[in-house]
Amino acid sequence: MKLYQYLSSAALLAGLVAGQARADEGMWTFDNFPSAQMTKDYGWSPDKVWLDRVRASAVRLTGGCSASFVSGEGLILTNHHCVASCLFDNSSGENDLLNHGFVAIVRTDEKKCPGQQAEVVTSIADVTNRVVSAIGASTGEALIKARDAQVATIEKEGCPDTAKFRCQVVTLFGGGQYKLYIYRKYSDVRLAWSPEDRAATFGGDPDNFNFPRYSLDASFLRAYENGQPVKTVQHLIWNPAPPKENETTFVVGNPGSTSRLFTQSQLAFEREVRLPITTALLSELRGRLIRAMQESPDHAREGLDELNGIENSLKVYIGRIKALNDQTLSGKLKEAEADLISRSRGKGGVGDPWTDVDKAVTAYRSLYLPYRFVTGSGSLYGYAEALVIAAQERTKPNVERLPGFTDAVLPLLKKQILDQRPVYPWLEELMLSWHLSKAREYLGVDDPDTKLMLGKDSPEALGKRLVTGTKLADPAYRQMLWEGGLAAIEKADDPMIRYALQLASRQRELKAQVDAEYAGPLTLAGRQLAAARFAAYGNMQYPDATFTLRISYGKVSGWINRGQQVPYRTTMGGTFARATGAPPFDLPLAFALREKTIDHEVTYDFVTTNDIIGGNSGSPVINREGSVIGAAFDGNIDSLGGNYGYDGKVNRTVVVSTAAIDMALRQIYPAPALIAELAKR
Incomplete structure (x- = not known):
């Protein structure tokens, strides 16, 4: 329910051959x-x-x-x-x-x-030509808007009955292919x-x-x-x-x-920036949560599901850091990229997408911290952000909306917002104050984004005020805001809604910058990287x-x-x-x-x-x-x-x-x- 998404992301690969799947390797479509x-x-x-x-x-x-x-x-x-x-x-x-x-x-x-x-795939169709044609010669933010508009159109055309079906256009090979997946949903x-x-x-x-x-x-x-x-x-x-x-x-x-298809500069960003920050954040959150769970049997029960998820994620990220810091693996990955460059040079109009990715990743390094931290944490803030952005986006034509808020996605988003589930104020305060404290730490006290998020409040005071003052734990209140649309959101005196509104403009501004300097260039480079891979190793590749x-x-x-x-x-x-x-x-x-x-x-x-x-x-x-x-x-x-x-x-x-x-x-x-x-x- 976020306005934006973060990057997705050892004796390993002893027998690695660049781009070619070996026995048992592959997550195949x-x-x-x-x-x-x-x-x-x-x-x-x-x-x-x-x-x-x-x-x-x-x-x-x-x-x-x-x-x-x-x-x-x-x-x-x-x-x-x-x-x-x-x-x-x-x-x-x-x-x-x-x-x-x-x-x-x-x-x-x-x-x-x-x-x-629950969703079951009923069909898969290649819509690459439609999306690529819509992108045309556009670049940067305009490219992302053109792509997303065509995706929204394809999804709406493919699933007129949104009560029973869900359509999703999936990007494969970093933009080399686009496939329409149609799901029967329950x-x-x-x-x-x-x-x-x-x-x-x-x-x-x-x-x-x-x-x-x-x-x-x-x-x-x-x-x-x-x-x-x-x-x-x-x-x-x-x-x-x-x-x-x-x-x-x-x-x-x-x-x-x-x-697995990342370039060396993308892997370097993972190793040097995203993974270390993520492990540090999760480690501290784990400690805070364990301490709070020790306060009472109720806290121990109410925090267990969250703790299990944090510990699992933390182990994953630590394992990835270890893998990327392994010199044998690093050497194999460098060799694999060099092999791809060598084999694809001069074939099929492949240019130099690796340099384009390098430039995009360099630009993203300066945007990453505010893009990651200018938001909140916890279920209550998640409801507020989703309600605010959804209300704003629903006033626009379908093709102009942000991904995640188009007609194809809204039924699931509405369900997730309106379904009744328990909310524990102590856990909400912990999650929100933790995030705000880490935002201040990583962005700096004098950073304009820190001031936007905190004003003169401490993370703990702001977290407590927002959680104790909000009515978003009540599904009936959430439904009223959803059905009332933007007018209801703008009139709401709920402090969590007001806070989400306060951050929304800056979030949109950051997304536009990321689209212009990172996502747009990466999409063009991804198409060329896919062409290079197919030229070098043939079409039997898995994304x-x-x-x-x-x-x-x-x-x-x-x-x-x-x-x-x-x-x-x-x-x-x-x-x-x-x-x-x-x-x-x-x-x-x-x-x-x-x-x-x-x-x-x-x-x-x-x-x-x-x-x-x-x-x-x-x-x-x-x-x-x-x-x-x-x-x-x-x-x-x-x-x-x-x-x-x-x-x-x-x-x-x-x-x-x-x-x-x-x-x-x-x-x-x-x-x-x-x-x-x-x-x-």
Whole structure:
């Protein structure tokens, strides 16, 4: 719900060949699956019928995760950590669903997940020529406006029925391609089953991005429409059989963001600016939050979901810094760029986009701090900013609006703003005052943007005044402002709304500068870089991840770590052997109570060579027959460098097996109705 978005972004890549995907490497789009390469690697590849069925079963969750339909009645398999916010939003001090877990005995017990939407790709169309033609000879800010106007037009034309469909034009290869993805959407998503938090988070942060693992990171949602479960003819067949070593696996999901096609200057910006600032900020926020959570049991419960997300992100960014500071990797990436330049020189009209990127990144370095910090933090500020910008943008024609506020996007934005969810004032104050204090620190006390944000207030005083004075925690008030439009926003005396209005003009000014000096030039350079890549290595390339549907292939396999063989699987019994009695290695209560009924030999978690990244959480892991054998929930520690490349020797996807989920449904958190439903074909 931000007005603007930040940059998306170790013995790694030992066998890197610039621009050419090697065995098991690649997050491939469904309209460009590498059948010939997979046949060469595995002696077989899926046909179009197989791919179409799997694609129609895959689900994107708007909370940033992946999932899949696994029954004909709208049942969705995903990760526990992907539904943690739903559990959190439906919890109270007397009924802590996140801590205790949840089983809907009957479907009327299933609980709505605020802000959640399930989306299934129905078609993919190439609209590159339309977008490129609209851009024409324009540059800078004019280029971005022309591009965004054409994107808004295409999306509106593609989805006249916004109640059932969502259209999204996706930029691939940095502007080398544009694809229209049309989604069938389901805005009523409910929680059906989820284990207790400790079952999913056993091992906590120490085990995160590691293996062996003993985690039941799985949950079930259900999609509804018109108050009834959705009839999903296309769904994956549930297969509770254990995985076999070396069997072929596919991961189908929506990887969020990678930086594998970045130039050296872009990587330098990541290493020198964005990643160090982000890790420093998250480290301090983590400390502040832990201290506040120690103040009371209520704070401990209310802050847990936020803390889990912060710790996960912090580990990711630390891993990326380590990867980019590894001299072996840095050398390989430099060699890869030099190889691309050499192979593409003089081909297909490729000029010198690398110099253009260098200039754009240099300009962005001076804009980055205000562009990042002139905003707020926390749910209440997020509501205020979204309401203010949406009200302003809705007065304009669709083609003139900012991305994120066009007709194609507004239904989801409205849902996320108006859905009811709990708000905790102490947490809101902490988040907002933390952000304001760091903005003052990084921008400087005398900076005009600092003065705009703080005036004569301290971060703590301003945060407290805005949070205690706002009425935005009330969904009825948010609805009144949404329906009242710009007139209601401008008349509102709510301090958080007034504050968002105060910042909006400067945010627009910064966005215009970034578009003119960075985003516009980068879009032109991206088109040439894509042309260079295709000229050098051919058209069978996969683009960087964009939180759109991809498929990767691989196999069940362990790896060698420090000279020791890491097994490909763990068993349920390993949980009891690993438990120490102290968090985060304390046994889940249900495990402790039912130890004698749990089959200790059942495969719990396993690893594959599939190429994934954040956003793939909840992705179904599918065997050659097209049935689901697990849900991807993590990568190993080596995979953290996967943002910049893939090494099949050590990069691994970590999966919770359907065998373990089946055991849990039968013995640990009994759900006989779900067992019967999953058995249907």
